[in-house]
Amino acid sequence: MKAFQFLLLAVLTVFLFYTVMDMPPRGDLDAPASQIVSPADSQVAGAYYIKYAYKDTHTPNMVCVVLADYRSVDTLGEVVVVFAGVMTCFFILRRRP
Amino acid sequence: MPWAIELMLFIILIVAALIALQLRNLLAAVITLTIYSFIVALIMISLGSVDVGFTEAVVGAGVVGIYLVVAIFKTTRKSCD
Amino acid sequence: MITQTQSPIIEIAARGLAPFIQLLGIYVFFHGHYGPGGGFQGGVLLAAGVLLLRMSMGSVHSQAHVSSKKTVALCALGAFIFAATGIIAILGGGEFMDYHYLPVPFLEGPDLRYYGILFVELGITMAVMTGLVAIYDDVLGIGHAGTN
Numbered sequence: 001m002k003a004f005q006f007l008l009l010a011v012l013t014v015f016l017f018y019t020v021m022d023m024p025p026r027g028d029l030d031a032p033a034s035q036i037v038s039p040a041d042s043q044v045a046g047a048y049y050i051k052y053a054y055k056d057t058h059t060p061n062m063v064c065v066v067l068a069d070y071r072s073v074d075t076l077g078e079v080v081v082v083f084a085g086v087m088t089c090f091f092i093l094r095r096r097p
Numbered sequence: 098m099p100w101a102i103e104l105m106l107f108i109i110l111i112v113a114a115l116i117a118l119q120l121r122n123l124l125a126a127v128i129t130l131t132i133y134s135f136i137v138a139l140i141m142i143s144l145g146s147v148d149v150g151f152t153e154a155v156v157g158a159g160v161v162g163i164y165l166v167v168a169i170f171k172t173t174r175k176s177c178d
Numbered sequence: 179m180i181t182q183t184q185s186p187i188i189e190i191a192a193r194g195l196a197p198f199i200q201l202l203g204i205y206v207f208f209h210g211h212y213g214p215g216g217g218f219q220g221g222v223l224l225a226a227g228v229l230l231l232r233m234s235m236g237s238v239h240s241q242a243h244v245s246s247k248k249t250v251a252l253c254a255l256g257a258f259i260f261a262a263t264g265i266i267a268i269l270g271g272g273e274f275m276d277y278h279y280l281p282v283p284f285l286e287g288p289d290l291r292y293y294g295i296l297f298v299e300l301g302i303t304m305a306v307m308t309g310l311v312a313i314y315d316d317v318l319g320i321g322h323a324g325t326n
Contacts, residue, residue, distance in 0.1 A: 026144070055288070056288060056291060057288050057291040057292055057295065058288040058289060058291075058292050059211045059291075059292055059295060060211065060212050061210065061211055061212055061213060061214075063148050063214070063216075064210050064211055064216055064295065064299075065295070067216065068216070068217075068295040068298050068299060069275075069277065069291060069294070069295055072264070072275040072298065073264075073274065073275055075260075075298075075302065076260055076261065076264070076275070078218075079256070079257050079260055079301070079302055079305050079306075080257065082253075082257075082305060082306055082309050083253060083254070083257045083305060083309065085309070085313065086250060086253050086309040086312050086313060087250075089312065089313045089316040089317065090250050090312065090316060093316040093317060094316045095319060147214040148214050148215075148216070148219075151214050151215065151219055152218060152219055152222075155219050155222045155223060155226070156222055159222065159223075159226050160222055160225065160226060160229070160310055163226075163229050163233070163314070164313070164314070164317070167314065167317055167318055168317070170180075170318075171317065171318070
């Protein structure tokens, strides 16, 4: 049984390395994510954020602008997940006198 | 040589994960898991994403460790299998 | 329930260390506009300071810092601040979470969005900090019968 587990782990590792080898190298300027215009002739989101983040919000930290302004509904979902965890612990685990 | 440092971090990561799986004492396993989280944070910082590394260091190595210690305090300290 | 520790070294060390952890948390929260950090990380650091006091001084004696009666209500208030900012932007004429349309006098354009981001991060910090402390209290229990 132990040998079967390690065999399964080895097969999964081979698949993982095979998938990762197709990715472009880190910091590659020719990768599709680093282009200004995507292959479908539309503007890539990253280029837009780098160009307009300071102009739009006067905030130097681009990550903060993306998290709290451009993609704020995503962050709202994150806070709702934390709140749902708190509510679950409150209703199941809290002991009342 | 950044790649040598990253290779060393990955080796420590895998060794820490395997040790955390094999340990019978659950408190020691929690401490090894916090080491794992901290190495993940260092790898994230070496990849250039400081925010993700900061979050991983604060949450994975700080608060999750406290919660797992509390869970061990409420249940048992030895692994069954 | 965790009782108060018998060792004076641990208690003095925890009580000396906790304000500095929380000061770092406040710094990370307010410095999120200019460097790595932000609401989530700052809230977790503030909660870590409170949890250090909870673990060292015992659940009963550390009620003076953050009372466990108020934590769930403050968590709900933090999530409400976040959602209400978006809904006020709708009432101001824009779309959901468009801080450009918040009805605040003497501010407009990019500066309004700057303070909108700060306000939203305040909501995240409140929700995360009090939420983590509330989960800790619910899992362990407080001890004397009145509060829990």
